[in-house]
Amino acid sequence: MEQVVANGLYLGAQYALIALGLTLIFALMNVLNFAHGQMYVLGGFITYYVYGQLGLPFAVALLASGATLAAAGALIEKFLFRPVIRRSIREESTMLLAAAVAFFLDAVILLLFGEKQRGVPKIVNGVFLSDALIMPYDRLLIGAVALVTIAMFMLLMQYTKPGRAMRALAQDRVAAQLMGVRVDRYSMIGFALGAMLAGVAGGLLVAITGVNAGIGGPISVKAFMMVMIGGAGVVGGAIAGGFILGMLESVGLSVLHAYGDITYLVIFATLIVFLSIRPNGLMGKPWG
Amino acid sequence: MPTSKLIWVLGFLALTLVAVPWMIAVTGRSDLYYTLTAVALLAIASGGVWLTFYIGRINIGQAAYALLGGYFSAILVVRYGVPFWLTLPLAGLLCAGASVLIGLPILRLRGVYFAMVTLVLTEVTRLLALALPVTNGAKGLVNIPLPGPITLFGVALLPDFSTLANPRRAFYFAAVVLMVVCYAGLYRLVHSRIGRLCLSLQQNEELAASIGVNVAYLRLVVYAISSFLGGIAGAMFIAISQSIYPSSFTTADSINFMLNCFLGGLGYVLGPMLGTFLLYFGWDLLFNAGQFQLLIFSAVLIVLMLTLPNGLLSLRPWKKMKEAVGG
């Protein structure tokens, strides 16, 4: 029992990181970042390269992942999303642009890193053993780092000037503009931040489960599910969604193990029922 | 049907059913039969997605119905010996039925929420195919026989495909005819009162309700038609490839259907047909780029989104005016 909960928590922390990035981008720009999974994968590969191949400390590798994705995010926002948002009549254009970017990143990742599954050496050895649960130290560490990152993110959003600007932007774009918030600059910062979170999450998880070029899509799908559960555009919702999905996965894997791979089927069926009752997720802002 | 439209249709049929086979015979590029067949079938599926756009929903789950339709048809043919041509509409109807069950809870969602749910739908169908015993899991269903004949009163309307020297060409004809029939149906739908009602849904669901439109019902009917189209496209595909796996249709396909609609222009019935043609051929042409195929393709897509954010058919000036007024 405690094992299931502990696994759920540590998974949940990772997932929350991914969901946070996605929901931030959605809140700021009303864009569903299809490429989020690919950004995660890219982060994982960069950490693999810096830590696994170059042998630099893990922290440096994480920083590299974060920084690269932040830069990529900023560029993508400024040169791709901004002009399209400005010019299109329909809101689906941005969704399609995101899909095209996802394909592009998939291609880049394949070219740069190949198809193989990659892993890195354990960052910390040893296992925490008790009567109730077994938790390898590296998972504990990763979980802790994830939680710290989430906490830092929330502090940033709550107390710093850029954080407040972004929240204002998410709430009411026009009002924020009237109050002097530089919409362009903070959209870019927000997107970069969202991408960075995805990249860091990827870097963290490569230390546990490894990474390969093909999981970008499924990760995006999972991220969407978290956001659906918790509600799009709300930070609390993303965190809740991440932890709930992590917990559901953990419970599902242990309980439904006998029935085969139907964990996600069950999750999805429950999700549909849940969405019928609460279409905007737990805390989401309504569309439009 | 007005004469001018009829002439267009006949012209199109003449082009595709006569001119193209002749050109293929002359140039010896019989591989093109498969390419064009794929385009035709994918265009049908994309047409379904386009229809969902017409009631104001972003449908990224069509591949789920293609997979579902494919499996329905394959199971009926392999396990129950049902003739393929009968399974084709059956698969469509079964998909429509499934879509009603799924649509009931999800169609009230809008925008991104609906899009997200449909995206997950494709993935879940794949998992379902992996898990259920009847679909044979990851091994899939293979050695699916070619379609049999359709005979009426002893007269063979359609030959047994296994007896044909060039089944690829026969599939091509079948696919093109199917596509034309489907698009004719879509065209009629859009230009009938039902199309107007859908437009009213797109523009203002509350106002539509206040003039007596049963919004939930209409949405469900349209979604069912859309999924029907996905189902028959999938079923037909399986007949050609003679095998089906859980990975036969993926989320990438769902996204591609949407891209096809978008590229062609969401305001026009023929948009998805044009979009599918361009994107598929574009992808195929890049085959020689080897490992750079996806890179170049997606880069071109991005450039297209930057320059033509409202789709291809919006370029032509008079159509642009029509769209501005038509919303």
Added chain:
Amino acid sequence: MDDILQISGLTKRFGGLIAVHNVSFSVREGEILSVIGPNGAGKSTLFKLVASFLRPTAGEVRFRGKRISGLSPHTVARMGVVRTFQETTIFKGMTVRENVIIAHQLRARASLPGFYFGSPTARNDETEFGKSADEILKLLGLDRIQDEPALALPHGHLRALGMAIGLATNPKVLLLDEPFAGMNHDETMRAVEMVRGVRDRGVTILLVEHDMPAVMQISHRIVVLNFGEKIAEGTPTEIRQDEKVIEAYLGIEDETIGF
């Protein structure tokens, strides 16, 4: 005259906010009844409740004795209680005439497949709709611009179109949401005549308005709301002299002036 609409104990709560509280009144068949009140009095919410676009927290609405609150909006429309919209909502992508024709939908006798295949019933419907549309357009003075795209219409014509859409449904009760808003004196007078013309066709009218002179001129009876509650009900003369009404409106005026 019978009561065509009975509103009893209607209450609507949004979370902690009570928008409408225990409102009761009846609308007599063939009359024009206006609901007025200061801003935020709950008029819009009341409207949405009557047309069943919102579910009441308590209370009910009855149409000719039959309960309609809680039914889906399109069902209520089919029964004859039709609402027009505050934001001059129309179908922007169609012409004026097309807007009115499509609004005939609930009179359609053909089914969806009928319309698809062009059955005789469907064709019959279309012809009838066309005729009825022409008549309505003429009544509301829109016939000259019937082929204009609806989104290009000036303000006054948009209102008329909104009313035309409502009329196309052949309603028994028409709920007009601020029909005179944003109009100058001449436009308002014309609109008043229009509403009278609609009523003379046998339609009962329930309207929500701010424009006092127009309301006083056109209404048979008036209901006054303040802070979600009914504070007065009566003829225009009675309302004009009602102390509570004067206080409600003057009170607001004092605030804005700053006494």
